[in-house]
Amino acid sequence: MNSEKTSISYRDAGVDIEAGDALVERIKPFAKRTMRPEVLGGIGGFGSLFEVPKKFKNPVLVSGTDGVGTKLKLAFQLDKHDTVGIDLVAMSVNDILVQGAEPLFFLDYFACGKLEVGVAAQVIQGIAAGCELSGCALVGGETAEMPGMYPAGEYDLAGFVVGAADKEALIDGSTIAEGDVVLGLASSGAHSNGYSLIRKLIDLSGIDLDSDFYGKPFRDVIMAPTRIYVKPLLKLLQRVKVKGMAHITGGGITENVPRVLPEGLTAEVRQGSWQMPPLFSWLQEQGNITDQEMYKTFNCGIGMVVIVAAADAAAALALLEAEGEQVWQIGSIRRQAAGEAPTIVA
Numbered sequence: 058m059n060s061e062k063t064s065i066s067y068r069d070a071g072v073d074i075e076a077g078d079a080l081v082e083r084i085k086p087f088a089k090r091t092m093r094p095e096v097l098g099g100i101g102g103f104g105s106l107f108e109v110p111k112k113f114k115n116p117v118l119v120s121g122t123d124g125v126g127t128k129l130k131l132a133f134q135l136d137k138h139d140t141v142g143i144d145l146v147a148m149s150v151n152d153i154l155v156q157g158a159e160p161l162f163f164l165d166y167f168a169c170g171k172l173e174v175g176v177a178a179q180v181i182q183g184i185a186a187g188c189e190l191s192g193c194a195l196v197g198g199e200t201a202e203m204p205g206m207y208p209a210g211e212y213d214l215a216g217f218v219v220g221a222a223d224k225e226a227l228i229d230g231s232t233i234a235e236g237d238v239v240l241g242l243a244s245s246g247a248h249s250n251g252y253s254l255i256r257k258l259i260d261l262s263g264i265d266l267d268s269d270f271y272g273k274p275f276r277d278v279i280m281a282p283t284r285i286y287v288k289p290l291l292k293l294l295q296r297v298k299v300k301g302m303a304h305i306t307g308g309g310i311t312e313n314v315p316r317v318l319p320e321g322l323t324a325e326v327r328q329g330s331w332q333m334p335p336l337f338s339w340l341q342e343q344g345n346i347t348d349q350e351m352y353k354t355f356n357c358g359i360g361m362v363v364i365v366a367a368a369d370a371a372a373a374l375a376l377l378e379a380e381g382e383q384v385w386q387i388g389s390i391r392r393q394a395a396g397e398a399p400t401i402v403a
Contacts, residue, residue, distance in 0.1 A: 076172045080200060083178045087185035091195040095161065105196035107162050107219075115224040119158035122217045123148035128252040131280060133211050135266065138176050140282040141214065142183020143190070144249045147283035148306065149218040150191040151361065154287055155302035155317070157228040157294060158220035160193035166215040167200045170207035180214065183282070191287040193218065226294070230301035230317035230364070237300060237390040238370040239314075239324055241331050243383035244360030246281035247340075250307040251355045255279065258343040271335050278336055286361045289380035293363070297373045301364040305356040312353050314362055315399035318390070324364075324400045326388035333358040352402045364390065 097106035109116050125144045132141050142165075150160040165184050167177060177200065188195045207213070247255060259266070259279070266276040293299060301317040314324045328348070337357050340346065351357055365373050370386060377384045393399060 076174050076202075080172065080174050080177050080181075083174065084181045084185070087182050088195045091163075091185055091188040091193070093161070093192075093194045096194050096196055102197070105162065105164065107194070107196060109221060110161070113221050113223050116221045117158075117224045117227060119153045119156050119220045119222060120218065121149040121152040121220075122215065123152065124213070124215050125249050126252055127256060128249050128280075129212070129214065130256060131252065135276050135280065137276065137280055138179040139183050140280055142180045142185070143187040143282035143285070144183075145214050145216040146184055146187025146191060146193075146218075147285045148249055149216045150187075150193065150220070150285060150287050151283070151304040152306075153218060153220045154290055155228065155304050155361075156222065157226050157299075158222040159291055160191050160218050160220040160287060162194045162196045162219055163188050163191075164196060164217045165198035166217075167198065167212060168207065168214075169202060169212035170204055170209065172200065172202045173210075176210075176212070180212070184216070187282075187285060190285040192291075193220070193287075228299060228302060231319060233300045233317070233319055233322060233364055233390055234366075235322065235391055236367055237364050238367050238386055239326060239388035239390065240363040240365065240370065240373060240377075241326075241359035241385050241387040242286060242361040242363065242377065243284075243331070243385075244305070244334075244356045244358055245284040246278060246334065246336060248283040248306070248356055248360060250309075254344065254354065255340065258340055262343045270339075284360050286382070289377055289382050290361070290363070292380060293373060293376055296376055297365060297369050299363060299365055299373075303362040305359055305362060309351070309353040309355055310357065310359060310362070310402060311349070311398065311400045317364070318399050321393050322390055322399070323393040323397055324362075324388055324390055326400065326402045328402050330387045331358055331385040332383075349402070359387065362387075 095108040125141050185195050268275050270278050303313045303317050305313050341351055374384050
């Protein structure tokens with residue numbers, strides 16, 4: 058008895074091959090704008106080739122990976138996909154920046170149940186914009202269409218960055234000492250952290266996402282992309298001796314600054330020494346959240362912390378302001394008292 062086998066194709070399984078090809082063609086011009094001279098080849102190969110820049114005498118490669126988290130849920134709800142790509146790049150490049158690394162190239166992973174070319178193109182155009190802002194090349198990525206894995210209209214994102222620094226110029230916080238100054242660079246909003254709580258507070262408040270919020274639609278405030286600090290801080294590193302930096306992400310100020318402090322030291326941050334955006338006051342009020350809980354959940358208006366010697370503080374602040382950053386001297390480093398936390402806001 059002969060048995061017959063049915064041939065099953067990707068298309069039968071719900072995978073749209075033409076959509077993938079169309080997406081590649083739409084994003085090529087945006088990726089091209091991010092190219093650096095060290096990129097060998099272009100988008101579309103099995104692997105991406107990148108030559109380590111010759112300006113590094115003793116290069117150390119620094120890598121990072123991250124996602125956007127549940128901020129994506131708001132992107133789906135609002136049908137707003139043009140900024141989460143910037144978030145994706147920012148979360149990774151800001152992380153490696155704090156070790157003194159210049160971001161060199163970036164790859165993305167976009168996964169969905171069914172590929173919607175228009176939505177995916179908006180996301181990847183945002184990724185390309187983030188790469189332009191940080192000076193790194195978008196050299197490739199993966200678009201995975203996996204029927205049955207994701208609800209209709211939803212997707213997930215991951216990003217991967219590789220940077221480089223001269224070994225002698227790596228920043229690890231080991232030279233931070235008592236009397237050093239803590240500078241805070243303004244955030245652009247909630248960045249990409251705390252959005253599980255933010256979404257809950259939005260639901261509890263019943264706020265109209267299209268309503269005016271201090272001169273802007275609330276939806277734009279809540280979806281403002283993460284600020285990318287790469288270019289101003291790389292210029293700072295050329296002019297001023299930076300002892301430590303902390304990217305203020307999940308864990309807020311009180312849990313991220315300690316990651317760069319030597320044992321036995323505390324960063325004392327002065328409450329009220331910077332301008333906290335109205336968004337955080339609104340979140341605190343809606344959730345009846347204590348000050349200390351705010352400082353370990355959200356960035357509260359400080360997206361990056363830079364630690365320098367007191368003698369260098371004025372020069373660092375002036376340079377960063379000249380580069381368009383809003384900066385405050387928010388605290389100082391002192392000896393840690395017995396049983397005291399390594400970072401306090403008081």
